[in-house]
Amino acid sequence: MSLDADLLADRRRLRRRLTLWRALAILSVFGALAVLAGLRSDQVLPGAAHVLRLPVSGFISEDRRVIEALEEAAKNASVRALIVAIDSPGGTMAGGEALHAALRRFAERKPVVAVMGATAASAGYMAALPAQRVFARESTVTGSIGVLLQSFEVSELLERAGIRPQVFASGPLKDQPSLFRPLTEEGRAAMDRVIQDLHAQFVGMVAAGRHMDADRARSLADGRVFTGRQALEAGLVDAIGGEREARSWLAAERQVPETLPIRDVRTRGTAERLLSSATETVMKSLFSEWLGVDAPRALWQPSR
Template sequence: MTLETDLLLDRRRLKRRLVFWRVLSVLIVVAAVLAGLRSAGLEPGEAHIARVSVTGLITEDRKLTEAINDLATDTSVRAVIVSIDSPGGSVAGGESLHDAIARVAKAKPLVAVMRGTAASAGYMVAVPADRIFAREATLTGSIGVLLETPEFSGLLDKLGIGTERVRSGPLKDEPSLIRPLSPEGKQVLQGLVNDMYDQFVGMVAAGRHMDADKVRSLADGRPYTGRQALSLGLVDAIGGEREARAWLASAKGISTDLPVEDVSTEGFARSALSGALAPMFQEIWKTLVSQSVSLDGAWAVWQRSGH
């Protein structure tokens, strides 16, 4: 054989080895994923309890809202735990989560578990729950709406900076950063706040089965501890997720043996790598890399062009 023929045959053998190792690596990863899901009790389609975490500042979150909506029709979800640790956020963001949670609560058992803080919009998302649990020291309540804006006209005057305005209507620039709020502007903004406040009160009254006037007497913006909120009827019991699961078992017949799966808006691969399956994937990676000296194709399986 000529040298070129030998090189061609070697290249073909190398390609076959590359294909073999690519296929083997994919099979290893798939097997690892399935094994991880089984060990975590999270096989696709297996009955479980879904945990929705609402943390930090609440804003409009389309992905989370859609993920919550999907729980209502997911036959593998037997119940839902909404875990809250939030000081609140935008009214619209709280409303979207509230409405999604309310839809799920109509379809299957749903409990809310308040952690350190579940105030304002953080309380709003809890009220559709069948039962609300809070720690004695949880800060909750703070039912109300706030709208504020800074105003720098005094500073601009001191600096000798003037401003001009051209507007289509007398209220178009209300509120403004560069001039005080006019009486008419303040009246309009107060009307907006009052309307959103009435919506908030209505959500609490409906979710807690309370008279709207009773809610208004509690909704002056102040926060309550979990223990205070319990005495006022804003929460149902003192406790955390353990107590919530016990209640689901006794009141709704939801087995305490069911695994709990966190609802995620991330892709599966990212969630798996950042969760319980991370050590498993790391071991697979180490195994493949350790063979790269003697098995040319193993390293090439994971190599990315441009890296």
Template sequence: MSLETDLLMDRRRLKRRLLFWRVLAVLAVAACALALFGRNAVPIARDHVARLSVTGVITEQRKLTEAVTALGDDSSAKALIVSIDSPGGSVAGGEALHDAIAKVAKKKPVVAVMGGTAASAGYMIALPAARIYAREATLTGSIGVLLPTGEISGLLRMLGITDETIKSGPLKDEPSFTRPMTEQGRAVLQELVMDMYDQFVTMVADGRQMDLARVRELADGRAYTGRQAMKLGLVDAIGGEAEARSWLARAKGVPEALPVRDVRIGGLRQRLLGDSAEGLLSTFLKTVLSQGLRLDGAWAVWQPSISRD
């Protein structure tokens, strides 16, 4: 056998060995990924209680609302616990999540459990629950809407910078970051805020089966402790998840022995940042990089400095 033939055979054997180790490495990486992130995979269906954890600032997230809505048709999910620790968020985000939870509540028991804070949109998403639990020191309520804005025309004048805006109508650039708000613009924006406020108040009245006039008395933007909220009828009882599970077993026949399975969406980036953080970062970047202010930036969020006024 010639030397050239020997070299050719050795090269083929080396390629086969490399192929073997490459395939083995790919399988090892896949196994590790499955072990670390396999919670995103569709689990084997077995009876359980689903838990939706809502933390941080609430923004509209299509995948989350779809995942929640799908729980209504999941026969293995016998109930839903909505665990909330949030100061609120965008009005549209709270509305979307509220409606998704309401769809589930039409088909199976839903109970809300409030943590340290469940205010504004954080309170909104608890409303579809058949029973709401809060800690005595939970900060909740803060029923209302705000539309933050500002303007820097004085600073621009100091810097010798002028702003020119060509617009199709007098209200097209309201609110503006570069000139004071007009009285007409202020009136129109106030009307927008009050319309969203009316929607929020209606949600509370429907969810808590309260008179609209009574809700408006409570909905001046202030936050309440869990103990105050229970006396006012905004929550049902003091307690946490343990009390919620006991109620589900006693009132709805959902065994306490059933395991709890968290509702999870998204990939590694969302897990590292958190869904709310990612949504807030996206909103911040859009606001900073855009030339104008966002009219869809109305918030149902608890702000202590505003609540004290």
């Protein structure tokens, strides 16, 4: 009996060791593949002329590393132009504003083209505005020029549960909006002033970026989305196409050869990018709302 027990214990230890080594082997393979993918995507000799590509995807928030990378690229003589590849439903107003400003500064020194993918709405559309040429697919969903500030209140639910929250605020608007009481008329007016000011900022970016009359820009800024074809007709984009058409335009209008290699802006490691793409939207859209008041957002929400 003791011999059988010892054999069983040895076998279990051996299985655990094999499982550990197999897991390490799999991780090593994935790590090697990630390194090779990174090397392949950056096959540009140091100092060689190239076109930079900035992928803008997922939820847009202020990213200091992206802004710094754009600042450095604008001063780098080997960077001939920038392609902004957008596939994003939007993000925070502050994040969109920061990216817009960085791209505008870059465009003052070098050519910038924007290429819209499946979605380039709200702050995603804002990112395209500094470009000298904006391309969209016919089926791209873009526009959604507007600002959203939302919260919720659970006062009736708390009352049914016999819970009476106590709130101490320095002024009548400090707790507006609040989870624990309905929005007052004064609070609603204050929130509306914030929204209208942010909306005016967005409209100003559209008017300046698209060389459009302010009234015309305002008429398009009611939050609706457009297909790529509709956006072209409305003057929100310049042409139908993708990266190939963008390269052709750069060659014809800005003398940037189509033969130049493209290099992506890299500010994060592979593991960080994977983790960010998996958790960023959840953290921004769920946790912020659960805690009460979300940041003002230029974000397209199809459910609305």
